[in-house]
Amino acid sequence: MGMNMKTKLRNYHAVCWDEPIIYELDRNGERAIIVPEVDKKIIESVGDGISSIPKSMRRKNLPQLPALSQPQVLRHYLHLSQENLGVDLNIDIGQGTCTMKYSPKINEQFANSEKITEMHPYQDESTSQGLLEIMYKTEQLFKEISGLDRFSLHPGGGAHGIYTISSIIQAYHKSRGEEGKRNEIITTIFSHPADAAAPRVKGYKIIIIYPDENGCPDIEALKKVVSEHTAALLITNPEDTGIYNSKIAEFTKIVHNFGGLCGYDQANANGLLGITRAKEANFDLSFFNLHKTFSSPHGCGGPGSGIVGVTNKLAKFLPVPVVSYDKGNNKYFLDYNSSDSIGKVKDFYGVIPVILKAYAWTMSLGAEGLREVSNVAVLNNNYTMKKILELRGVSMAFPEHKHRIEQVRYSWEKLAKETGINTENIQRRIFDFGTHYWTSHEPWLIPDPFTIEPSESYSKDDIDEFIAILGQIVKEAYEDPKKLKNAPYKSSVHHIDHDVFDDPSKWAITWRAYKKKYNGYFQPK
Amino acid sequence: MYKIGLIVNPIAGMGGRVGLKGTDGREILQKAKSLGAISLSPKRTSAALEPLSVIQGKLKLMTCPGDMGENEMISCGFVSDIINGIKSKETTFADTQKAARIIRDRGVDLLLFAGGDGTARDIYIAIGTTLPVIGIPTGVKIHSAVFASSPSKAGELSLLYLQKKIHQLREAEVMDIDEQAFRNGIIKARLFGYLKIPYERRHIQGGKLGSSPSEEIIHKAIAEDIVESMDNDFFYIIGPGTTTRAIMQRLGLGYTLLGVDVVYKKEVIGLDLGESELLKLINRGKAKLIITPIGGQGYIFGRGNQPLSPQVIRKVKRDNIIIIATYNKIVSLKGAPLLVDTGDLSLDRELNGYMQIVTNYHERTAYRVKF
Numbered sequence: 001m002g003m004n005m006k007t008k009l010r011n012y013h014a015v016c017w018d019e020p021i022i023y024e025l026d027r028n029g030e031r032a033i034i035v036p037e038v039d040k041k042i043i044e045s046v047g048d049g050i051s052s053i054p055k056s057m058r059r060k061n062l063p064q065l066p067a068l069s070q071p072q073v074l075r076h077y078l079h080l081s082q083e084n085l086g087v088d089l090n091i092d093i094g095q096g097t098c099t100m101k102y103s104p105k106i107n108e109q110f111a112n113s114e115k116i117t118e119m120h121p122y123q124d125e126s127t128s129q130g131l132l133e134i135m136y137k138t139e140q141l142f143k144e145i146s147g148l149d150r151f152s153l154h155p156g157g158g159a160h161g162i163y164t165i166s167s168i169i170q171a172y173h174k175s176r177g178e179e180g181k182r183n184e185i186i187t188t189i190f191s192h193p194a195d196a197a198a199p200r201v202k203g204y205k206i207i208i209i210y211p212d213e214n215g216c217p218d219i220e221a222l223k224k225v226v227s228e229h230t231a232a233l234l235i236t237n238p239e240d241t242g243i244y245n246s247k248i249a250e251f252t253k254i255v256h257n258f259g260g261l262c263g264y265d266q267a268n269a270n271g272l273l274g275i276t277r278a279k280e281a282n283f284d285l286s287f288f289n290l291h292k293t294f295s296s297p298h299g300c301g302g303p304g305s306g307i308v309g310v311t312n313k314l315a316k317f318l319p320v321p322v323v324s325y326d327k328g329n330n331k332y333f334l335d336y337n338s339s340d341s342i343g344k345v346k347d348f349y350g351v352i353p354v355i356l357k358a359y360a361w362t363m364s365l366g367a368e369g370l371r372e373v374s375n376v377a378v379l380n381n382n383y384t385m386k387k388i389l390e391l392r393g394v395s396m397a398f399p400e401h402k403h404r405i406e407q408v409r410y411s412w413e414k415l416a417k418e419t420g421i422n423t424e425n426i427q428r429r430i431f432d433f434g435t436h437y438w439t440s441h442e443p444w445l446i447p448d449p450f451t452i453e454p455s456e457s458y459s460k461d462d463i464d465e466f467i468a469i470l471g472q473i474v475k476e477a478y479e480d481p482k483k484l485k486n487a488p489y490k491s492s493v494h495h496i497d498h499d500v501f502d503d504p505s506k507w508a509i510t511w512r513a514y515k516k517k518y519n520g521y522f523q524p525k
Numbered sequence: 526m527y528k529i530g531l532i533v534n535p536i537a538g539m540g541g542r543v544g545l546k547g548t549d550g551r552e553i554l555q556k557a558k559s560l561g562a563i564s565l566s567p568k569r570t571s572a573a574l575e576p577l578s579v580i581q582g583k584l585k586l587m588t589c590p591g592d593m594g595e596n597e598m599i600s601c602g603f604v605s606d607i608i609n610g611i612k613s614k615e616t617t618f619a620d621t622q623k624a625a626r627i628i629r630d631r632g633v634d635l636l637l638f639a640g641g642d643g644t645a646r647d648i649y650i651a652i653g654t655t656l657p658v659i660g661i662p663t664g665v666k667i668h669s670a671v672f673a674s675s676p677s678k679a680g681e682l683s684l685l686y687l688q689k690k691i692h693q694l695r696e697a698e699v700m701d702i703d704e705q706a707f708r709n710g711i712i713k714a715r716l717f718g719y720l721k722i723p724y725e726r727r728h729i730q731g732g733k734l735g736s737s738p739s740e741e742i743i744h745k746a747i748a749e750d751i752v753e754s755m756d757n758d759f760f761y762i763i764g765p766g767t768t769t770r771a772i773m774q775r776l777g778l779g780y781t782l783l784g785v786d787v788v789y790k791k792e793v794i795g796l797d798l799g800e801s802e803l804l805k806l807i808n809r810g811k812a813k814l815i816i817t818p819i820g821g822q823g824y825i826f827g828r829g830n831q832p833l834s835p836q837v838i839r840k841v842k843r844d845n846i847i848i849i850a851t852y853n854k855i856v857s858l859k860g861a862p863l864l865v866d867t868g869d870l871s872l873d874r875e876l877n878g879y880m881q882i883v884t885n886y887h888e889r890t891a892y893r894v895k896f
């Protein structure tokens with residue numbers, strides 16, 4: 001029997017390196033690697049590699065990159081990595097809607113194997129049959145998981161998947177001569193914000209549906225806004241609240257009746273695998289985030305992959321190439337044969353390491369295993385919910401929904417009223433215990449929100465430990481709110497000033513902008 | 526040095542404790558006192574000053590004598606300049622207005638005032654938007670958006686602003702409540718004007734919303750949407766508010782913030798019009814009506830826009846009503862529907878249902894309207 005981490009919280013302290021920006025570490029003249037001069041004989045036979053570039057295109061000055069020695073570069077990035085709280089370092093269940101589930105390390109080993117890393121996208125198909133087979137079979141797996149007919153593995157993330165879906169929707173209506181008329185996309189306020197943002201980039205007008213009193217998207221509102229201008233419905237289900245919209249088949253029917261398409265955001269599918277499918281709810285398109293749900297970390301830990309599936313009638317619009325199989329010759333090949341394709345959404349064929357990990361993960365689990373993933377994710381979440389709701393000052397959005405899928409949106413409204421401590425205070429304090437939580441997407445319809453998603457990969461003890469930390473913070477809120485307000489005390493960074501995010505004059509996205517606006521190391525000019 | 530002014534309305538909140546809903550008018554005050562009312566202002570003001578103690582050495586404070594600020598400063602251990610020309614007892618709204626002007630003229634970075642809607646109104650009358658202010662809620666009626674959500678939040682917000690951790694200012698509504706009606710249990714708030722407050726997402730009453738960038742950017746985006754789709758065949762009746770104002774600014778036109786203006790072919794053809802003038806105009810052609818709900822309470826008709834009478838609304842027709850609002854505003858309704866109270870029940874019934882609110886550029890939110 002190990003130590004009881006629920007009663008003995010960690011005495012954690014983060015590393016703080018006070019690390020400058022790499023440009024500020026520049027030591028003129030130092031070098032990490034000295035590249036040897038090219039052998040004369042090589043130059044004689046193939047040229048110097050530069051004089052063949054037109055003169056007007058050659059740079060006149062050397063790039064202003066920082067000059068550092070190899071150990072210095074190594075130290076810099078290790079320092080930064082130590083100031084991180086990643087999925088392998090903490091109980092990462094505070095990332096609701098972003099499922100930082102555990103991704104088995106063996107899958108990373110596959111992806112890091114030379115057999116993958118040494119491949120080149122331009123190498124001949126005859127030499128990449130193994131990888132093409134994996135891509136082809138991955139598609140077959142997802143056809144089964146979703147019930148849809150064809151997939152594109154190209155998109156490099158969820159929002160990118162939604163962008164691809166929007167492009168297909170546009171191409172479909174164009175093919176029917178309705179492009180100009182169908183200029184509206186309907187989504188819901190508790191769907192992921194990217195479901196509104198990505199189609200907007202394609203020029204669509206967005207119509208947002210609010211929840212009804214029970215927390216489900218208001219079907220009456222849908223009936224009012226759907227029209228011959230509706231290009232599609234793009235919707236998450238379950239929504240950010242963790243509530244499953246059980247009228248979803250009615251939603252798709254209403255939209256289809258008006259000639260619109262229906263796209264399903266299944267970025268977080270780990271409460272649904274083997275239980276519901278896009279097909280049965282009559283969706284025409286869908287995407288999955290392989291990162292998050294299928295054994296790759298999300299975000300900066302990526303890279304990601306938001307693969308897109310469609311029904312037969314939309315298959316001709318998918319980006320090219322798809323991977324097809326020539327049965328006669330027993331050969332997999334990159335299939336560019338599509339006159340109606342929306343074209344390229346990304347270079348080459350997809351994010352191969354992520355696709356490989358998803359394939360390995362799915363194959364290792366099998367159909368039964370996938371279903372078990374969902375059962376455990378839902379069980380973990382409903383257990384977590386029960387425990388969190390026992391804490392003082394906490395409530396959840398739309399409490400009449402007693403059962404949630406894979407996550408829950410909670411509120412500290414009562415705690416804030418009683419103690420003055422809000423969700424951001426708690427967000428800062430929780431760092432002092434070596435973990436973190438995310439508040440919620442904006443706008444905050446639920447006051448002082450936070451969203452917890454335990455996923456299938458944490459044990460009961462892990463969950464209990466996380467909740468014990470929340471419990472400790474709640475206790476402090478009632479007993480010593482002042483202390484809480486000044487938190488964190490043990491984190492790498494004390495307090496990030498959010499106001500500057502709204503102020504473009506403070507942004508410094510390039511080194512040049514930084515030099516202009518700051519006097520070195522975050523000292524405003 | 527950080528310079529702050531403080532004005533306390535010493536009688537704010539006294540009525541509430543004895544069930545009187547407000548203390549406007551001498552009679553009511555006497556009644557409140559005779560019922561044993563004690564002022565909540567000193568305690569609440571002190572709670573607001575508390576968070577500022579961490580920068581005490583760098584503070585230059587200015588306040589009014591006695592009950593109107595000096596006492597609170599002393600009880601918190603702050604040293605402050607006391608302005609001349611204000612009585613120290615039995616003060617009235619005139620003293621509030623006068624003090625605000627004096628403090629503004631002497632120059633401060635921020636003015637804190639403690640009171641309720643009536644106090645906010647006085648501050649607005651005296652100094653308008655010439656100075657950033659923060660309201661410390663101590664009164665009974667807090668419908669104006671210029672108040673922090675609690676006294677200590679007022680102090681925290683001041684601290685953030687003075688330390689330049691927040692930079693943005695926004696205009697927040699000063700509401701004018703009909704006290705007589707209020708005492709009879711009816712809330713009739715009218716938009717009275719605007720004060721300029723530091724904008725931090727979670728510190729203002731009803732504004733606890735973690736919203737998108739700045740209000741101003743969204744206002745501009747909404748205005749862009751509206752202007753892009755303007756039709757030269759229509760008169761555009763523009764209701765009051767800062768959200769609608771952005772449209773006039775986008776068109777480079779003059780406007781009235783609290784009145785109803787009319788635009789035709791992207792030119793102003795009337796400012797601050799009354800009902801009969803509006804009717805005269807729309808009888809000449811088709812019209813669209815652009816309105817924004819009042820923050821925190823959600824009325825689109827029946828509060829603060831009297832010229833938009835039932836006849837005007839009928840003439841315009843439901844389909845030509847364009848509602849615009851930022852998500853800040855929608856969230857402040859806490860899920861409650863938009864409200865109409867036109868004074869004409871059958872019209873209210875027709876307006877009932879769903880309407881689309883323009884919430885951003887090329888973005889609409891379907892929302893319920895009730896009467």
Ligand SMILES: Cc1ncc(COP(=O)(O)O)c(C=O)c1O
Pocket residue numbers: 097098157158159160192194195236265266267268289304306
């Ligand atoms: C439901 C949902 N949709 C879309 C996305 C967008 O995915 P990505 O972050 O990969 O762009 C996410 C994740 O952040 C999500 O949770």
